[in-house]
Amino acid sequence: MLLTVGITASAQEALDSRHTIVSPEIHDDNRVTFRLKTPDHVASVRVGSDCFSSGGADLKKNAEGIWEYTTPEPLPSELYSYFYVVDGMMMLDPSNVYIVRDVSTTMNIFIIGGGIGDLYKVNAVPHGTVSRVWYDSPSLQMKRRLSVYTPAGYDPGSKRKYPVLYLLHGMGGDEEAWLALGRVAQIMDNLIAARKAHPMIVVMPNGNVAQEAAPGESALGLVPPTPYLPKTMEGTFESTFPDIVQYVDTHYRTSRKKSHRAICGLSMGGFHAKFISARYPDMFDYIGLFSAAVAPGEKVHSEVYENMELKLKKQFDTSPELYWISIGKDDFLYSANLDYRKYLSLNNYPYTWFETEGGHSWRNWRHYISRFVQEVFK
Structure with missing residues (x-):
């Protein structure tokens, strides 16, 4: 009985949870902020993405203890994929439910509109x-x-x-x-x-x-x-x-x-x-x-x-x-x-x-x- 109550409570908590971390956040000027909350012992977080010419960028802890990185320049319209590397281990962004699989690799995605990225969106048009x-x-x-x-x-x-x-x-x-x-x-x-x-x-x-x-x-x-x-x-x-x-x-x-x-x-x-x-x-x-x-x-x-x-x-x-x-x-x-x-x-x-x-x-x-x-x- 206690096990059943625990499972039910856990499921209800998942349904009622409110994510306070927004990631990725696409700003009005098309700069993008990546954020990740980790345990205190984590020493490094890096984001890997095809939005970077260098392949990735290091996140820094902000005043609230959240790892964060904002692209210095606006991103061109496109569909982008990304993942995190936390102390050397690859992981997905828990704040972003949009995930794709490429062979055996899974990645999060986001879309910047205003150009070719609009082709990749579900728009208000007749659908096949x-x-x-x-x-x-x-x-x-x-x-x-x-x-x-x-x-x-x-x-x-x-x-x-x-x-x-x-x-x-x-x-x-x-x-x-x-x-x-x-x-x-x-x-x-x-x-x-x-x-x-x-x-x-x-x-x-x-x-x-x-x-x-x-x-x-x-x-x-x-x-x-x-x-x-x-x-x-x-x-x-x-x-x-x-x-x-x-x-x-x-x-x-x-x-x-x-x-x-x-x-x-x-x-x-x-x-x-x-x-x-x-x-x-x-x-x-x-x-x-x-x-x-x-x-x-x-x-x-x-x-x-x-x-x-x-x-x-x-x-x-x-x-x-x-x-x-x-x-x-x-x-x-x-x-x-x-x-x-x-x-x-x-x-x-x-x-x-x-x-x-x-x-x-x-x-x-x-x-x-x-x-x-x-x-x-x-």
Whole structure:
């Protein structure tokens, strides 16, 4: 009885608690204050965030004994992630309930509005629907999960058909990555409402063919997320991709024309988009490679990656509407993408090159998808 009373009291205390610490506090001038209350014995607190060019900053104790740091300059409009390092141990901000997972790392987030950050917010516009659906993959002999965005106004009973964008994640990601980290549902809602993007269905598959679904969302239970999964970049995902297209075309009101299909992805997903679109040259008219790995590993041998000169020639002979390559100047894959660009130019294959500052980051990938979806299905 005493145990039950204790649990009930604890739950009630959680419901009734009032957090007096505001963190992060976004000031009117877009400077941001981070705060953390710790036990007295803590000797150091540091905040790590992509809002700092240096990667982080040290907090100092204020007169009330709260660790605190305010950015000296206003932050540009953007979605930012951050975490604390307390005496060398990483932890989340207990005053901020907004958390995302990137593979096995969790981080708090906040948004500065007034610019591109407004694209990542839920605004007062018509909203689409995100569904998690299971499909049969005969080629893999398993059921697997997809995330699917359908735009506002999508009615299963209507005769209107929609174009489809297949959006692929990077290594260690899954069918949740573009939704949680990429803010794709918010981006699509906002751009479609502003008539800057055509209403489209966005399909986000799990590119790890060894998985049924994201960690914690399959019969395997609450397994630890890891980027080190079998069969990620050895040809299986590319060769079995038609299973996904077949499911989408038979369960959604899609236009099956090449001109109404697009495929793009980040890093490993860009790798997949490159080789899927080359393997099936009549399937996609719009191809986007975001910070893409552009070549298989030296020890990888698959017919999917063989005879690429011939496959690319056949693909470009079909005259795709858009072949879009984007990468940051500090990306570790920048040099490889430059080489691929030179190859395309040498062969007079038309492409669009979009270069930005920064590196291999979700900040760039959110920018890239926001630009790419405005260029497709025109």
